[in-house]
Amino acid sequence: MEGLPDAAAFATKLKNTLIQYHIIEDDKWRVAKKTKDVTIWRKPSEEFNGYLFKAQGVIDDVVNSIIDHIRPGPCRLDWDSLMTSMDILEHFEENCCVMRYTTASQLWNIISPREFVDFSYTVGHKEGLLSCGISLDWNEKRPEFVRGYNHPCGWFCVPLKDNANQSLLTGYIQTDLRGMIPQSAVDTAMASTLINFYGDLRKALQKA
Numbered sequence: 001m002e003g004l005p006d007a008a009a010f011a012t013k014l015k016n017t018l019i020q021y022h023i024i025e026d027d028k029w030r031v032a033k034k035t036k037d038v039t040i041w042r043k044p045s046e047e048f049n050g051y052l053f054k055a056q057g058v059i060d061d062v063v064n065s066i067i068d069h070i071r072p073g074p075c076r077l078d079w080d081s082l083m084t085s086m087d088i089l090e091h092f093e094e095n096c097c098v099m100r101y102t103t104a105s106q107l108w109n110i111i112s113p114r115e116f117v118d119f120s121y122t123v124g125h126k127e128g129l130l131s132c133g134i135s136l137d138w139n140e141k142r143p144e145f146v147r148g149y150n151h152p153c154g155w156f157c158v159p160l161k162d163n164a165n166q167s168l169l170t171g172y173i174q175t176d177l178r179g180m181i182p183q184s185a186v187d188t189a190m191a192s193t194l195i196n197f198y199g200d201l202r203k204a205l206q207k208a
Helices: 007-022 064-071 074-079 183-207
Strands: 030-035 040-043 051-059 085-092 096-103 114-125 128-135 153-160 161-172
Touching: 007 096, 007 114, 007 153, 007 161, 030 183, 040 183, 051 183, 064 074, 064 128, 064 153, 064 161, 074 085, 074 161, 074 183, 161 183
Parallel strands: none
Antiparallel strands: 030 040, 040 051, 051 161, 085 096, 096 114, 114 128, 128 153, 153 161
16 A cells, blocks of 8 residues: 555654643643634644644534544535545555545635545544544645645544533644645634534434
């Protein structure tokens, strides 16, 4: 398989990277956007010349249901307004795959549609779940899309201690959209996209 010699080792390294992000001290983050039920922070990424974003909010549902909506699969395409297509290119185990997906244009078409090819891995972490991913250098490209690149990213979901029917969802996202886009436009789009992600997810879970 292209650029992925050992899926198990690759998955473990990715998981450990996300756990390191999850223990970064609070004072290293700066608030980028805040609503009544979601907060987005950012700090300079160590992976590329952009930001690592952190998103956090409480969701009114159980961990398994939330992660089932986030992880690769037809469910994600039904509710994620940014995602326009998704194909599973390769399956390793039930919790591990390579997926190709495309995203809609953003910011009044300043950011054109993008394509990503990501390795995705879902695993138990403490009392909850972690669904994480990273882009692969996949050779096959489609000319109608700019190929974006996700540096290590993922979602931690754990039940609230005082109410197991509610969960704390914390995401870490660092996306290099590539192409000729001002970095300020990318940063604005990312914070808004993450706020919308929580809104779309909440609506989908209420319907489920």
